Amino acid sequence: MSLLAYLIRRVFITVPLLLLVTLLGFVITYLIPADPLAMVLSERAMANPQIVQAYRERWGLDKPPHERYLTYVGNLIRGDLGESIVTQQSVSADIARYFPATVELAIAATLIAVALGVPLGVIAAVKRETLADHLARVASLIGVCVPVFWLGLLALSLFYYRLQWMPGPGRMNPRMVPPPVVTGLLTVDSLLAGRGDAFANALHHLMLPAMVLGAYSMSLITRIVRSAMIEVLQQDYIRTARAKGLIERVVVMRHALRNAALPAVTAIGLAFGNLMAGAVMTETVFAWPGIGRYAVESAAKLDFAPIMGVTLLVAVIYIGINFAVDVSYALLNPRVRLS
Amino acid sequence: MKTTNRNTLFIGLTVAMGLTLAACAQPTAPAPSAPAQPAATEAPMPAMPTTAPAEAKVLVVGLPKADTRTLDPHRQYEITPPQIMRAVYETLVTLPDKGATIDRVEPLLAESYTISDDALVYTFKLRSDVKFASGNPMTAEDVVFSFKRMGALQDNPSWLYSDHVASIEAPDASTVKITLKEPNAAFLSMLVSPNFAVVDSKVVKGQGGTDADDAKDADKATDWLDNNSAGTGPYMIKEWKRGEQVVIERNPNYWRGAAPFDRIIFREIPDDAARQQALERGDIDIAVGLDVDAIKRLEGNSNLQVITGNTLDMTYLALTMNAELSQPLADKRVRQAIKLAIDYDGIINGLLGGTALHLPTIIPLGLLGTDPALAPKRDVAQAKALLKEAGYENGFELTMVYPGERKMSNVILADTLVAKLQEDLAEVGITLKVEPRDASTWRADYRAGKLTATIADWTPDFLDPHGWAPAFAVEGASAAKRVYYVNKEAEKLALAAAQITDSAKRAEMYRKVQEIMLDDAAFIGLIQPKVQIVASAKLKDVIYNPVYFLDYYFMSQ
Numbered sequence: 001m002s003l004l005a006y007l008i009r010r011v012f013i014t015v016p017l018l019l020l021v022t023l024l025g026f027v028i029t030y031l032i033p034a035d036p037l038a039m040v041l042s043e044r045a046m047a048n049p050q051i052v053q054a055y056r057e058r059w060g061l062d063k064p065p066h067e068r069y070l071t072y073v074g075n076l077i078r079g080d081l082g083e084s085i086v087t088q089q090s091v092s093a094d095i096a097r098y099f100p101a102t103v104e105l106a107i108a109a110t111l112i113a114v115a116l117g118v119p120l121g122v123i124a125a126v127k128r129e130t131l132a133d134h135l136a137r138v139a140s141l142i143g144v145c146v147p148v149f150w151l152g153l154l155a156l157s158l159f160y161y162r163l164q165w166m167p168g169p170g171r172m173n174p175r176m177v178p179p180p181v182v183t184g185l186l187t188v189d190s191l192l193a194g195r196g197d198a199f200a201n202a203l204h205h206l207m208l209p210a211m212v213l214g215a216y217s218m219s220l221i222t223r224i225v226r227s228a229m230i231e232v233l234q235q236d237y238i239r240t241a242r243a244k245g246l247i248e249r250v251v252v253m254r255h256a257l258r259n260a261a262l263p264a265v266t267a268i269g270l271a272f273g274n275l276m277a278g279a280v281m282t283e284t285v286f287a288w289p290g291i292g293r294y295a296v297e298s299a300a301k302l303d304f305a306p307i308m309g310v311t312l313l314v315a316v317i318y319i320g321i322n323f324a325v326d327v328s329y330a331l332l333n334p335r336v337r338l339s
Numbered sequence: 340m341k342t343t344n345r346n347t348l349f350i351g352l353t354v355a356m357g358l359t360l361a362a363c364a365q366p367t368a369p370a371p372s373a374p375a376q377p378a379a380t381e382a383p384m385p386a387m388p389t390t391a392p393a394e395a396k397v398l399v400v401g402l403p404k405a406d407t408r409t410l411d412p413h414r415q416y417e418i419t420p421p422q423i424m425r426a427v428y429e430t431l432v433t434l435p436d437k438g439a440t441i442d443r444v445e446p447l448l449a450e451s452y453t454i455s456d457d458a459l460v461y462t463f464k465l466r467s468d469v470k471f472a473s474g475n476p477m478t479a480e481d482v483v484f485s486f487k488r489m490g491a492l493q494d495n496p497s498w499l500y501s502d503h504v505a506s507i508e509a510p511d512a513s514t515v516k517i518t519l520k521e522p523n524a525a526f527l528s529m530l531v532s533p534n535f536a537v538v539d540s541k542v543v544k545g546q547g548g549t550d551a552d553d554a555k556d557a558d559k560a561t562d563w564l565d566n567n568s569a570g571t572g573p574y575m576i577k578e579w580k581r582g583e584q585v586v587i588e589r590n591p592n593y594w595r596g597a598a599p600f601d602r603i604i605f606r607e608i609p610d611d612a613a614r615q616q617a618l619e620r621g622d623i624d625i626a627v628g629l630d631v632d633a634i635k636r637l638e639g640n641s642n643l644q645v646i647t648g649n650t651l652d653m654t655y656l657a658l659t660m661n662a663e664l665s666q667p668l669a670d671k672r673v674r675q676a677i678k679l680a681i682d683y684d685g686i687i688n689g690l691l692g693g694t695a696l697h698l699p700t701i702i703p704l705g706l707l708g709t710d711p712a713l714a715p716k717r718d719v720a721q722a723k724a725l726l727k728e729a730g731y732e733n734g735f736e737l738t739m740v741y742p743g744e745r746k747m748s749n750v751i752l753a754d755t756l757v758a759k760l761q762e763d764l765a766e767v768g769i770t771l772k773v774e775p776r777d778a779s780t781w782r783a784d785y786r787a788g789k790l791t792a793t794i795a796d797w798t799p800d801f802l803d804p805h806g807w808a809p810a811f812a813v814e815g816a817s818a819a820k821r822v823y824y825v826n827k828e829a830e831k832l833a834l835a836a837a838q839i840t841d842s843a844k845r846a847e848m849y850r851k852v853q854e855i856m857l858d859d860a861a862f863i864g865l866i867q868p869k870v871q872i873v874a875s876a877k878l879k880d881v882i883y884n885p886v887y888f889l890d891y892y893f894m895s896q
Contacts, residue, residue: 034779038786040408042416043810044800045495046786047817048502054493054555086408087581088561097581153612161616168622169613174399174584174604287608289582297404302779 010326014319019073021315025308026069032302037061039301040085059085072308081312082305086298091309094294099313100184101171102290105282106275108206109214114268117218118257121225121264126252128230136222143219152212152285159208166208169287172201209286213279217271224267228260235259395601396896398878400889401623404609410579411564412536413488416495418749418798421533423605425887426587427472428536428570431463431482431515432527434802437893438884441651441705441802444531448477448571458522458840463515471539472568472575472590479509484540484550486517491554496534499801503529522838524845525803531886532801539569573598573892583607599895618643618873625874625881625889628749631692634871646872648883649696651703651799654747656681656760656863657785658792661823665737665791672729674860678715679722680767686759687866690751694871698864700856701797701811701818702804707842708849709804713857714864722767734768739792740784743775748796750868756794788821794865799885804849808833811862812852822861829855 037055038046045051056062060071075082081091117140124136159166171186172178178186179193187206190199232238233256241255242248280292291310298306405419412428415421433447434440446452449463469477486507490500505520519526529535540548546569547559568576571594574587585605589598606623608614615633618626619640629637637643658677662669687695696704699713726732739760745753754775761771771792776784784790797818800806811818812833814825829852836848856862872889874881880893 032780034777034783038782039779040495042495042800043797043817044498045416047810048498050501051493051495051497058555088408089581094581153610156613157616161620164620168617168620169608169610170606171583174606174622175397285610285613287583287606287610287613289580289607293582293609300778 010323014323017319018312018315021311022073022076022308023069025311026065026072026304029302029304029307030065034302036085036302036304039303059083072305081309084298084303084306086301086303086306091305094306095291095309095313096184098289098291098294101186101288102279102283102292104185104187104206105209105213105279105288105290108210109275110217110268110271111214112210113214113217113221113271116214117221118225118264120218121222122229122252122257124222124226125229125233125260133226136226140219140222140226143215144223146215147281148212148216149281149285151215152209152282155208155212156285167201167205169285171205171288172198173205176201209282209288212285213275213282217268217275220267220271221264224264225260228263229256232256232260396599398600398603398625398891398894398896399623400603400605400625401608401614401617401627402605403607403611403614403628405582405605405607407579407581407585409561409565410568410576410585411561412533412538412570413485413492413496414494414561416534419605421886422888422891423576423585423587424533424536425572425889426574426603426891427568427572427576427590428533428538429572430530430533430535430537431465432530434531434884434886437880437882438887438890439882441885442707444527448482448537452527454527454840456840458524458526458838459519461517461519461526463517465513465515466594467513469571469594470592471542471571472592473539473542474592475539475541477537477539477571478512479515480512481540482515482537483507483509484543485537486535487550488538488543488548488554488558489534491550491552492558493555496532499529499532499534523805524840525801525805525837528803529801533887536570539571542569574600574603577602595892598892600891603891618875621875624878625872627872627888629871629873631694631750631871634873635692637873642876643873644876644878644881646874646881646883647694648870648872649703649705649885650748650868650870651705651802651885652748652796653698653701653703653867654751654756654794654796654865655698655701656792656794656865657790657822658861658863659788659790659822660825660859660861661788664789667729667731667735667737668791670729671859672725673731675858676722676725676729676767677764677769678857678860678863679718679725680763680769681760681863681865682717682763683714683865684717685763686756690755690759691866691868695750695866695868698867700853700864701862702807702849702853703799703867706802706804706807706849708836708846708853710850713850713853715857717763719766726767726769731768734770736770736772737764737792738772738774739794740774740776740781740790741793742778742781745778747794748866748868751866753794756865760794785821788823790821802886803837804845804852805837808836808849808852812856818862824859824861826855826859829859 037052041051041055060068072082083090084094087094120136124133127133160168167173176198179189179195179198182189182192186202187199190202238251238256241251279290280296282288283290283292294306295310298310402419406417407419408417409415410420410423412424415424429448431447431449432444432452435443435445448466448469450466452461452463454461465477465479465482471477486500486504490497490504503519503523503526504517506518508516510516543560546563549558551557566576566579573590573593575590577586577588579585584607587603589601591597608617611628611630611633614626615629617623634645638645658668658674659665660669667673683697687693687697696711697714698704699715702709704711739757741753741757743754747753747756757773761773764771785793785795797807810816811824812826812829813819814830832848832852836845839845870883872881872883877896879895881889882893883889
């Protein structure tokens with residue numbers, strides 16, 4: 001099967017999958033025995049039939065559920081994610097507003113996790129059963145176990161409040177004028193605007209939350225790299241490499257790590273998706289205006305369109321990753337057939 | 340084979356991440372900042388000030404999670420907006436003494452006013468020296484447009500206008516005459532509300548605003564008003580970054596003289612500990628919504644000041660009078676026994692460190708006709724005697740459904756409060772079975788009158804007992820219907836008290852309403868929280884008031 005045909009087929013499978021996601025989301029939201037209007041209208045307004053009627057009409061809540069669902073899907077097919085009752089903005093505008101902050105945080109967290117996790121794992125494996133190994137293992141165990149909001153508060157009060165090495169909550173000093181929005185990633189926008197001061201400030205603000213958010217992934221990577229390295233280091237080709245007289249650094253970095261890094265890379269990819277979802281707590285502690293807080297607040301207010309918008313976004317990210325993985329398998333390994 | 344697969348997976352993931360990121364980097368919709376601001380995009384970027392000039396005076400206010408849905412003064416009705424609204428919009432009348440007095444009003448944009456003896460016709464003479472930020476003079480036209488628009492939008496606050504006003508007219512450029520549907524002595528106090536903001540009608544019409552009857556569909560000005568302002572206030576809205584901050588800047592045309600700060604930034608810092616640290620580090624100048632323990636620790640800090648004020652919020656216990664829901668509660672003596680069993684002091688001093696008042700029933704203290712002496716005292720012996728009389732000597736089981744993780748009146752976790760009530764009621768033999776619920780489903784059930792016993796909040800709509808008494812005392816009214824409260828005498832008094840203008844007589848009637856409701860014990864007042872705001876000691880005149888929260892006009896450094 002050609003790549004194009006496969007791609008078309010996959011899209012045809014993906015569409016009903018996404019529709020199923022929306023149907024599930026709709027049914028769950030609908031089954032909750034509460035009125036979304038009560039979450040936004042005051043007691044007084046709820047007691048005024050005219051205002052309630054105007055709201056029902058405005059948000060289509062006066063229609064029977066199946067009709068509301070069909071309208072939603074109809075709009076969705078035209079690329080319209082609907083409007084949020086709470087923010088009174090289109091969901092696509094809301095997502096465009098909040099998502100970049102989360103992406104920036106997640107990228108930074110992943111970079112930190114990789115930059116620290118891989119060397120830690122390598123050292124732990126090479127110096128197996130030494131103090132360095134034990135320390136790395138304890139550190140990674142803590143990273144996996146400690147809840148992120150607690151770690152966030154701890155980090156904030158140590159590095160911001162006590163030591164004063166790090167700036168406070170938020171993406172940038174409130175007194176600083178931010179660069180014009182282009183990508184929504186403050187560090188990138190600062191560079192695009194040629195604003196060195198803003199870039200430094202945004203990067204400085206990014207470090208602490210990124211470390212906190214990345215702690216879990218980092219620990220996971222450390223553990224996976226360590227166990228993979230230990231396995232690889234016992235292989236015949238490592239013994240061969242050593243036997244032909246290569247120095248240990250080359251054996252470890254070139255022969256062992258390359259092979260051992262593969263499972264870690266799989267984990268990194270999936271961890272990136274998890275970071276998106278796990279950012280809620282970090283975003284709350286660090287006053288980070290990201291998609292996690294938007295999702296939670298929409299859910300608390302039973303705001304259907306944004307709940308679905310964020311769900312679809314996450315679904316598309318995962319489906320996209322899976323899809324790209326499948327395609328690249330076939331592209332790079334002739335033995336794998338797309339079917 | 341295995342190795343190759345891993346290799347391709349690696350490349351695949353990298354490609355996928357790259358694609359995702361590329362997609363994320365392109366916002367699908369235009370960013371909301373500063374639409375329709377002329378020259379905003381043409382302004383040469385390098386010329387933009389990168390930080391505030393050294394001498395610029397910037398005030399940073401740290402807010403908890405902001406509930407702002409809109410900054411359109413005629414639509415907003417959430418907790419966060421009023422303090423921002425107050426800094427950019429003004430009203431015909433305001434609270435005297437920089438907002439410290441709440442039981443009467445004084446003119447602001449009006450020069451004077453008269454009220455007809457039957458409390459039906461309100462006539463305002465406007466000041467002639469008031470200009471909007473645009474430079475346009477304020478006229479009666481603007482007032483008529485503003486009030487009519489607020490009513491016609493059919494949004495959250497519209498009832499303030501549509502439930503009360505029969506007609507509004509401008510006999511001349513400096514006079515506004517409002518005729519009510521029925522006599523209402525409380526109407527003047529409603530005009531203090533930031534929803535009755537006077538907007539620049541020329542500017543708002545230019546942005547698609549309308550006061551016509553079809554405004555709920557035809558008005559298009561809200562998007563503009565979310566990011567700009569058209570008021571007479573000391574500041575102007577510069578930008579609103581949702582979920583992050585609102586920035587307001589000094590209005591150079593302010594009619595009472597230029598305000599002291601170049602810029603005020605309202606920054607959202609949802610986590611209490613983070614907000615407290617930011618205040619101590621000096622990154623923010625005012626912290627709102629810190630908890631009691633944090634404030635206790637900050638009290639000794641000489642760089643900070645703690646401002647305390649009385650809110651008009653309240654948390655109350657609601658007991659149904661419907662025998663189908665609860666046989667015991669339908670008996671007045673049982674409800675009275677519960678009223679006497681509660682350890683109010685323990686709640687206020689023990690759980691809240693004294694940062695609340697004990698309101699007697701449903702009208703917050705400070706308002707006309709209220710008296711702290713009316714508040715019930717704990718009397719376990721009397722409570723037991725009443726239960727015995729009602730035939731529940733051996734106690735009974737009572738189910739309380741409540742919003743578990745909600746912070747009641749923003750100061751006490753519902754779980755904590757209910758645990759205390761459970762303990763208190765156990766002492767008189769009543770077993771409280773607790774059922775915490777999600778706030779949205781709890782609210783739906785309470786509103787539908789399905790709950791036997793619960794705790795709930797009520798926030799002020801305007802500063803007159805009329806904002807409370809009818810809602811709780813009139814059969815079928817929004818609060819009364821939830822517990823099936825019926826008492827014809829209380830109902831008659833609650834309604835009649837709004838129809839006369841004599842304050843002394845009104846006070847007496849509201850007192851009587853409270854006495855009746857205390858005796859019926861369907862609504863039992865628990866707490867009326869004080870609010871505590873911590874600010875930099877350098878700030879002068881940080882004054883709390885229950886309508887606008889903080890009035891930034893008076894504040895200076």
